[in-house]
Amino acid sequence: MTKILVVDDEMDIRFVIGKMLEREGYETVEADSGEQALEVLSKSSPDLILLDVMMPGLDGYETCLEIKSQETIKHIPVVMLTAKTAESDKIKALEECGAQWHISKPIDRKKFIETVKWLLTSPPRREE
Amino acid sequence: MGVSVCLASGKDGVGRSTITVNLGIALSKLGISTVVVDGDIEGASFGLILGVDPDTPSLHDCLAGKIACEDAIIEAFGVNALVGGITIEQIVDVSVDGFSDILDGLIESFDIVLVDSPAGLGTDAVTILSSCQSVILVLTPDINSVTNTLKTLAVAKKVGTAVLGGIINRTGGQYDIPSDKIEDLLKVKIISEIAEDELVRQSLQEGVPIYAENPDSGFSKKITDIASKLIGGS
Numbered sequence: 001m002t003k004i005l006v007v008d009d010e011m012d013i014r015f016v017i018g019k020m021l022e023r024e025g026y027e028t029v030e031a032d033s034g035e036q037a038l039e040v041l042s043k044s045s046p047d048l049i050l051l052d053v054m055m056p057g058l059d060g061y062e063t064c065l066e067i068k069s070q071e072t073i074k075h076i077p078v079v080m081l082t083a084k085t086a087e088s089d090k091i092k093a094l095e096e097c098g099a100q101w102h103i104s105k106p107i108d109r110k111k112f113i114e115t116v117k118w119l120l121t122s123p124p125r126r127e128e
Numbered sequence: 129m130g131v132s133v134c135l136a137s138g139k140d141g142v143g144r145s146t147i148t149v150n151l152g153i154a155l156s157k158l159g160i161s162t163v164v165v166d167g168d169i170e171g172a173s174f175g176l177i178l179g180v181d182p183d184t185p186s187l188h189d190c191l192a193g194k195i196a197c198e199d200a201i202i203e204a205f206g207v208n209a210l211v212g213g214i215t216i217e218q219i220v221d222v223s224v225d226g227f228s229d230i231l232d233g234l235i236e237s238f239d240i241v242l243v244d245s246p247a248g249l250g251t252d253a254v255t256i257l258s259s260c261q262s263v264i265l266v267l268t269p270d271i272n273s274v275t276n277t278l279k280t281l282a283v284a285k286k287v288g289t290a291v292l293g294g295i296i297n298r299t300g301g302q303y304d305i306p307s308d309k310i311e312d313l314l315k316v317k318i319i320s321e322i323a324e325d326e327l328v329r330q331s332l333q334e335g336v337p338i339y340a341e342n343p344d345s346g347f348s349k350k351i352t353d354i355a356s357k358l359i360g361g362s
Contacts, residue, residue: 087282090313094275102313111312118309124271125303 002120003027003044007037007063008052008081017050017081017107024113034058038066041073048120051099053082053089064097077123079103079115100124130161130235133292133358134260136245136253136284137267138276143297144266145173146328147351148244150339152207154348154355161239163201163208167227168244169252170219172212178204179335180211188213188222190230197230198237205340208238224252228259240358248276249283258287265294265316269304274313281314293319295354300324319357322350 004026008014011032018028029046031037035058037051049067053060060080068074077100080093085104093099100123103115135151137144145168152164166174166187175182185200187210201208213219234241243260246253257263263284267273277294284291294316296307300323311318325347331338339348 085315087278087285091275091278091282094271094278100271101309115309115312118306122303124274124305126271 001025001027002048003029003046004116005029005031005037005040005046005049007031007034007050007055007060009033009055010052013052020107020109020113021116024116026116034060034063034066037063041067041070041076045073046076048116049076049078050081050103050116051078053080053084053093061092061097064093064099068098074098077101077119079119081105081107130237130239130241131262132231132235132241132243132260134167134243134245134257134263134289135266136257136263136280137247137265137273138249138278138280139273140171140247142247142266142268142273143322143328144168144247145244146177146332146338147266147295147297147322147354148242149174149177149207149209150337150348150351151355151358152209152242153205153337153339154351155240155242155358156207158355158359160355160359161208161237163210163234163238163241165210165231165234165241165243166212167224167252167256168212168246169222169224170246172214174209174211174244175214176335177332177337178209178211180204180209182214184211186211186213186218187230188218191222191224191226192218193226197233205337210234224255227255231259249279254283254287257284257289260289262290262292264292264319265314266297267294267310268298269296269301269307269310271305274305274310277314281316291316292358293317295319296321298322298324320350320354322347 051060083105155162189195190197267277
Protein backbone atom coordinates (compact mmCIF):
# COMPACT_ATOMS: atom_id res chain seq x y z
CA MET A 1 0.00 0.00 0.00
CA THR A 2 1.22 3.50 -0.82
CA LYS A 3 2.46 5.19 2.33
CA ILE A 4 2.44 8.96 2.93
CA LEU A 5 4.18 10.74 5.80
CA VAL A 6 2.23 13.74 7.09
CA VAL A 7 4.34 16.19 9.08
CA ASP A 8 2.56 19.02 10.89
CA ASP A 9 2.75 20.32 14.45
CA GLU A 10 -1.04 20.81 14.53
CA MET A 11 -2.87 17.61 15.39
CA ASP A 12 -6.14 18.77 13.77
CA ILE A 13 -4.41 19.32 10.43
CA ARG A 14 -2.68 15.94 10.57
CA PHE A 15 -6.05 14.34 11.35
CA VAL A 16 -7.91 16.05 8.49
CA ILE A 17 -5.18 15.37 5.93
CA GLY A 18 -4.84 11.81 7.15
CA LYS A 19 -8.57 11.19 6.73
CA MET A 20 -8.54 12.67 3.21
CA LEU A 21 -5.69 10.38 2.20
CA GLU A 22 -7.07 7.26 3.90
CA ARG A 23 -10.38 7.74 2.02
CA GLU A 24 -8.35 7.45 -1.17
CA GLY A 25 -6.78 4.22 0.01
CA TYR A 26 -3.42 5.55 1.15
CA GLU A 27 -1.67 4.50 4.35
CA THR A 28 -0.53 7.47 6.43
CA VAL A 29 2.17 7.94 9.03
CA GLU A 30 2.20 11.06 11.18
CA ALA A 31 4.95 13.17 12.71
CA ASP A 32 4.39 16.30 14.81
CA SER A 33 7.79 17.87 14.18
CA GLY A 34 10.72 17.90 11.81
CA GLU A 35 12.75 15.94 14.32
CA GLN A 36 10.09 13.26 14.61
CA ALA A 37 9.78 13.10 10.82
CA LEU A 38 13.50 12.36 10.52
CA GLU A 39 13.16 9.68 13.17
CA VAL A 40 10.29 8.07 11.23
CA LEU A 41 12.34 8.25 8.05
CA SER A 42 15.25 6.48 9.73
CA LYS A 43 13.02 3.45 10.19
CA SER A 44 10.72 3.48 7.17
CA SER A 45 10.57 4.82 3.65
CA PRO A 46 7.25 6.42 2.65
CA ASP A 47 6.33 7.12 -0.97
CA LEU A 48 5.60 10.81 -0.36
CA ILE A 49 6.23 13.36 2.39
CA LEU A 50 3.80 16.19 3.11
CA LEU A 51 5.68 18.77 5.13
CA ASP A 52 4.38 21.79 6.99
CA VAL A 53 6.74 24.80 7.00
CA MET A 54 6.06 26.64 10.24
CA MET A 55 6.87 24.24 13.05
CA PRO A 56 8.77 24.72 16.32
CA GLY A 57 12.24 23.20 16.34
CA LEU A 58 13.30 22.14 12.87
CA ASP A 59 11.01 23.99 10.48
CA GLY A 60 9.82 22.52 7.20
CA TYR A 61 12.60 24.10 5.15
CA GLU A 62 15.30 22.75 7.47
CA THR A 63 13.65 19.35 7.57
CA CYS A 64 13.46 19.22 3.78
CA LEU A 65 17.13 20.17 3.46
CA GLU A 66 18.03 17.39 5.89
CA ILE A 67 15.94 14.87 3.95
CA LYS A 68 17.52 15.89 0.66
CA SER A 69 21.01 15.55 2.15
CA GLN A 70 20.53 11.91 3.08
CA GLU A 71 21.32 9.45 0.28
CA THR A 72 18.83 6.82 1.46
CA ILE A 73 15.77 9.08 1.54
CA LYS A 74 16.51 12.02 -0.78
CA HIS A 75 14.61 10.34 -3.61
CA ILE A 76 11.30 10.57 -1.73
CA PRO A 77 9.18 13.42 -3.14
CA VAL A 78 8.62 16.20 -0.61
CA VAL A 79 5.66 18.55 -0.82
CA MET A 80 5.66 21.70 1.26
CA LEU A 81 2.18 22.24 2.62
CA THR A 82 1.97 25.77 3.91
CA ALA A 83 0.08 29.01 4.36
CA LYS A 84 3.23 30.86 3.30
CA THR A 85 2.20 31.61 -0.28
CA ALA A 86 4.46 34.43 -1.47
CA GLU A 87 6.54 33.67 -4.55
CA SER A 88 9.66 33.91 -2.37
CA ASP A 89 8.31 31.14 -0.10
CA LYS A 90 7.65 28.89 -3.08
CA ILE A 91 11.10 29.59 -4.55
CA LYS A 92 12.69 28.78 -1.19
CA ALA A 93 10.82 25.47 -1.02
CA LEU A 94 11.43 24.37 -4.60
CA GLU A 95 14.87 25.76 -5.35
CA GLU A 96 16.75 26.22 -2.09
CA CYS A 97 15.35 23.23 -0.22
CA GLY A 98 14.80 20.87 -3.15
CA ALA A 99 11.13 20.12 -2.49
CA GLN A 100 9.25 18.64 -5.45
CA TRP A 101 6.16 20.83 -5.06
CA HIS A 102 4.34 23.42 -2.97
CA ILE A 103 0.69 23.29 -1.96
CA SER A 104 -0.97 26.33 -0.42
CA LYS A 105 -3.15 26.14 2.66
CA PRO A 106 -6.09 26.18 3.05
CA ILE A 107 -6.33 23.00 1.04
CA ASP A 108 -8.86 22.41 -1.72
CA ARG A 109 -9.61 18.71 -1.15
CA LYS A 110 -10.16 17.78 -4.80
CA LYS A 111 -7.08 19.61 -6.05
CA PHE A 112 -5.05 18.24 -3.15
CA ILE A 113 -5.88 14.62 -3.94
CA GLU A 114 -5.23 15.17 -7.66
CA THR A 115 -1.85 16.69 -6.83
CA VAL A 116 -0.94 13.83 -4.50
CA LYS A 117 -1.81 11.29 -7.22
CA TRP A 118 0.28 13.20 -9.76
CA LEU A 119 3.27 13.46 -7.41
CA LEU A 120 3.12 9.75 -6.62
CA THR A 121 3.12 8.76 -10.28
CA SER A 122 5.18 11.44 -12.03
CA PRO A 123 6.92 13.93 -9.71
CA PRO A 124 8.74 16.86 -11.37
CA ARG A 125 12.24 15.93 -12.49
CA ARG A 126 15.19 18.25 -12.13
CA GLU A 127 17.89 18.81 -14.74
CA GLU A 128 21.14 17.30 -13.49
CA MET B 129 -2.34 55.45 -27.53
CA GLY B 130 -1.33 51.79 -27.66
CA VAL B 131 -0.31 49.28 -25.03
CA SER B 132 3.00 47.61 -24.31
CA VAL B 133 3.20 43.91 -23.56
CA CYS B 134 6.43 42.30 -22.50
CA LEU B 135 7.03 38.60 -23.05
CA ALA B 136 9.30 37.47 -20.25
CA SER B 137 10.81 34.23 -19.07
CA GLY B 138 12.93 33.12 -16.18
CA LYS B 139 15.34 31.26 -18.42
CA ASP B 140 16.41 31.04 -22.05
CA GLY B 141 15.29 28.36 -24.45
CA VAL B 142 11.57 28.49 -23.75
CA GLY B 143 10.65 29.93 -27.17
CA ARG B 144 9.91 33.48 -26.01
CA SER B 145 11.38 35.27 -29.05
CA THR B 146 9.72 32.91 -31.52
CA ILE B 147 6.36 33.42 -29.84
CA THR B 148 6.83 37.21 -29.76
CA VAL B 149 7.57 37.51 -33.49
CA ASN B 150 4.84 35.12 -34.60
CA LEU B 151 2.31 36.71 -32.25
CA GLY B 152 3.17 40.04 -33.80
CA ILE B 153 2.50 38.67 -37.27
CA ALA B 154 -0.79 37.19 -36.10
CA LEU B 155 -1.94 40.46 -34.53
CA SER B 156 -1.00 42.33 -37.70
CA LYS B 157 -3.03 39.88 -39.78
CA LEU B 158 -5.97 40.58 -37.49
CA GLY B 159 -5.64 44.23 -38.44
CA ILE B 160 -3.98 45.42 -35.23
CA SER B 161 -1.19 47.91 -35.74
CA THR B 162 1.68 46.05 -34.09
CA VAL B 163 5.40 46.37 -33.64
CA VAL B 164 7.65 43.69 -32.19
CA VAL B 165 10.76 44.83 -30.34
CA ASP B 166 13.80 42.66 -29.74
CA GLY B 167 14.64 43.68 -26.20
CA ASP B 168 16.88 40.67 -25.61
CA ILE B 169 19.83 43.01 -25.49
CA GLU B 170 22.62 40.45 -25.25
CA GLY B 171 20.96 37.68 -27.22
CA ALA B 172 19.02 39.31 -30.03
CA SER B 173 17.39 36.81 -32.38
CA PHE B 174 14.71 38.64 -34.37
CA GLY B 175 17.10 39.05 -37.28
CA LEU B 176 17.50 35.28 -37.44
CA ILE B 177 13.79 34.57 -37.02
CA LEU B 178 12.81 37.12 -39.66
CA GLY B 179 15.74 36.36 -41.95
CA VAL B 180 16.85 40.00 -42.22
CA ASP B 181 20.26 41.42 -43.10
CA PRO B 182 22.63 41.67 -40.09
CA ASP B 183 23.27 45.32 -41.03
CA THR B 184 19.62 46.22 -40.51
CA PRO B 185 19.19 49.25 -38.20
CA SER B 186 18.54 48.01 -34.69
CA LEU B 187 17.23 48.82 -31.23
CA HIS B 188 20.87 48.99 -30.18
CA ASP B 189 21.45 51.78 -32.72
CA CYS B 190 18.43 53.63 -31.30
CA LEU B 191 19.64 53.20 -27.71
CA ALA B 192 23.06 54.47 -28.77
CA GLY B 193 21.44 57.54 -30.34
CA LYS B 194 22.80 56.67 -33.80
CA ILE B 195 19.40 56.56 -35.47
CA ALA B 196 15.86 57.70 -34.77
CA CYS B 197 13.63 54.86 -33.65
CA GLU B 198 11.08 55.42 -36.43
CA ASP B 199 13.88 55.02 -38.98
CA ALA B 200 14.96 51.69 -37.52
CA ILE B 201 11.60 49.97 -37.80
CA ILE B 202 11.40 47.51 -40.65
CA GLU B 203 8.44 45.61 -42.08
CA ALA B 204 8.82 41.86 -42.51
CA PHE B 205 6.18 39.21 -43.11
CA GLY B 206 3.48 41.78 -42.44
CA VAL B 207 4.69 42.93 -39.03
CA ASN B 208 6.66 45.98 -38.00
CA ALA B 209 9.84 45.05 -36.20
CA LEU B 210 12.64 46.69 -34.29
CA VAL B 211 15.35 44.06 -34.41
CA GLY B 212 18.24 43.81 -31.98
CA GLY B 213 21.89 44.37 -32.76
CA ILE B 214 24.13 41.33 -32.90
CA THR B 215 27.67 42.63 -33.20
CA ILE B 216 29.99 42.58 -30.20
CA GLU B 217 30.43 46.37 -30.43
CA GLN B 218 26.69 46.96 -30.34
CA ILE B 219 26.15 44.66 -27.37
CA VAL B 220 29.09 45.83 -25.29
CA ASP B 221 28.39 49.54 -25.72
CA VAL B 222 24.63 49.50 -25.24
CA SER B 223 22.74 50.89 -22.27
CA VAL B 224 19.03 50.31 -21.80
CA ASP B 225 18.60 53.61 -19.93
CA GLY B 226 16.74 55.07 -22.89
CA PHE B 227 14.45 52.10 -23.42
CA SER B 228 11.49 53.58 -21.60
CA ASP B 229 11.55 56.69 -23.82
CA ILE B 230 11.73 54.53 -26.95
CA LEU B 231 8.77 52.52 -25.70
CA ASP B 232 6.78 55.69 -25.02
CA GLY B 233 7.34 56.74 -28.63
CA LEU B 234 6.26 53.37 -29.99
CA ILE B 235 3.06 53.38 -27.93
CA GLU B 236 2.18 56.67 -29.61
CA SER B 237 2.46 55.06 -33.05
CA PHE B 238 1.17 51.50 -32.63
CA ASP B 239 -1.80 49.78 -31.00
CA ILE B 240 0.28 46.99 -29.53
CA VAL B 241 4.00 46.97 -28.79
CA LEU B 242 5.27 43.46 -28.09
CA VAL B 243 8.63 43.42 -26.35
CA ASP B 244 10.82 40.36 -26.14
CA SER B 245 12.58 40.71 -22.78
CA PRO B 246 15.93 39.18 -21.87
CA ALA B 247 15.61 35.99 -19.82
CA GLY B 248 16.33 36.11 -16.12
CA LEU B 249 16.43 39.04 -13.78
CA GLY B 250 19.50 41.01 -14.80
CA THR B 251 19.45 44.80 -14.99
CA ASP B 252 18.35 44.83 -18.63
CA ALA B 253 15.52 42.40 -17.98
CA VAL B 254 14.18 44.30 -14.98
CA THR B 255 14.44 47.65 -16.79
CA ILE B 256 12.47 46.32 -19.74
CA LEU B 257 9.93 44.52 -17.55
CA SER B 258 9.31 47.64 -15.49
CA SER B 259 9.03 49.82 -18.62
CA CYS B 260 6.17 47.75 -20.04
CA GLN B 261 2.57 48.08 -18.90
CA SER B 262 1.91 44.35 -18.87
CA VAL B 263 3.67 41.03 -19.16
CA ILE B 264 2.99 37.54 -20.47
CA LEU B 265 5.13 34.89 -18.81
CA VAL B 266 6.55 32.26 -21.16
CA LEU B 267 7.72 29.00 -19.66
CA THR B 268 8.21 25.32 -20.35
CA PRO B 269 6.55 22.58 -18.27
CA ASP B 270 9.56 21.65 -16.14
CA ILE B 271 10.44 22.47 -12.54
CA ASN B 272 13.42 24.70 -13.40
CA SER B 273 11.38 26.87 -15.72
CA VAL B 274 8.46 27.02 -13.30
CA THR B 275 10.74 28.05 -10.41
CA ASN B 276 12.41 30.74 -12.51
CA THR B 277 8.99 31.97 -13.60
CA LEU B 278 8.11 32.48 -9.93
CA LYS B 279 11.07 34.88 -9.73
CA THR B 280 9.98 36.84 -12.79
CA LEU B 281 6.45 36.94 -11.41
CA ALA B 282 7.69 38.29 -8.08
CA VAL B 283 9.63 41.06 -9.82
CA ALA B 284 6.70 41.92 -12.12
CA LYS B 285 4.51 42.40 -9.05
CA LYS B 286 7.19 44.44 -7.32
CA VAL B 287 7.65 46.87 -10.24
CA GLY B 288 3.91 47.09 -10.89
CA THR B 289 3.75 45.44 -14.31
CA ALA B 290 0.36 43.77 -14.82
CA VAL B 291 0.54 40.02 -15.38
CA LEU B 292 -1.77 39.04 -18.26
CA GLY B 293 -1.11 35.32 -17.98
CA GLY B 294 1.26 32.55 -18.85
CA ILE B 295 2.06 30.58 -22.00
CA ILE B 296 3.41 27.06 -21.51
CA ASN B 297 5.50 26.28 -24.56
CA ARG B 298 7.14 23.09 -25.83
CA THR B 299 4.70 20.73 -24.17
CA GLY B 300 4.29 17.05 -24.94
CA GLY B 301 7.12 15.54 -22.93
CA GLN B 302 6.71 12.45 -20.80
CA TYR B 303 7.52 14.30 -17.59
CA ASP B 304 5.70 17.57 -18.23
CA ILE B 305 4.20 19.23 -15.19
CA PRO B 306 0.45 19.45 -15.93
CA SER B 307 -0.76 22.95 -16.79
CA ASP B 308 -3.38 22.98 -14.03
CA LYS B 309 -0.68 22.28 -11.46
CA ILE B 310 1.46 25.11 -12.86
CA GLU B 311 -1.53 27.45 -12.84
CA ASP B 312 -2.27 26.50 -9.25
CA LEU B 313 1.31 27.09 -8.14
CA LEU B 314 1.86 30.38 -9.98
CA LYS B 315 -1.67 31.66 -9.34
CA VAL B 316 -1.54 32.97 -12.91
CA LYS B 317 -4.00 32.15 -15.68
CA ILE B 318 -2.46 29.90 -18.32
CA ILE B 319 -3.69 31.40 -21.58
CA SER B 320 -2.19 28.80 -23.89
CA GLU B 321 -0.26 25.55 -24.05
CA ILE B 322 1.80 25.07 -27.19
CA ALA B 323 3.14 21.66 -28.14
CA GLU B 324 6.72 21.11 -29.26
CA ASP B 325 6.68 21.46 -33.04
CA GLU B 326 9.51 20.46 -35.36
CA LEU B 327 8.24 23.00 -37.89
CA VAL B 328 9.30 25.79 -35.52
CA ARG B 329 12.92 24.61 -35.60
CA GLN B 330 12.71 24.30 -39.37
CA SER B 331 11.37 27.84 -39.72
CA LEU B 332 14.27 29.19 -37.64
CA GLN B 333 16.74 27.51 -39.94
CA GLU B 334 15.02 28.98 -42.97
CA GLY B 335 14.63 32.48 -41.54
CA VAL B 336 10.93 32.45 -42.28
CA PRO B 337 8.57 32.70 -39.30
CA ILE B 338 6.38 29.63 -38.95
CA TYR B 339 3.24 31.77 -38.87
CA ALA B 340 4.08 33.04 -42.36
CA GLU B 341 5.27 29.71 -43.74
CA ASN B 342 2.81 27.32 -42.08
CA PRO B 343 -0.24 29.24 -40.92
CA ASP B 344 -2.16 25.98 -40.44
CA SER B 345 0.42 24.36 -38.18
CA GLY B 346 -0.51 23.54 -34.60
CA PHE B 347 1.88 26.23 -33.38
CA SER B 348 0.36 28.89 -35.64
CA LYS B 349 -3.18 28.03 -34.59
CA LYS B 350 -2.21 28.47 -30.95
CA ILE B 351 -0.62 31.81 -31.79
CA THR B 352 -3.83 32.94 -33.51
CA ASP B 353 -5.74 31.92 -30.38
CA ILE B 354 -3.41 33.93 -28.14
CA ALA B 355 -3.70 36.95 -30.46
CA SER B 356 -7.49 36.74 -30.28
CA LYS B 357 -7.39 36.57 -26.51
CA LEU B 358 -5.00 39.50 -26.35
CA ILE B 359 -7.34 41.75 -28.28
CA GLY B 360 -10.39 40.40 -26.49
CA GLY B 361 -11.77 38.55 -29.47
CA SER B 362 -12.44 35.34 -27.56
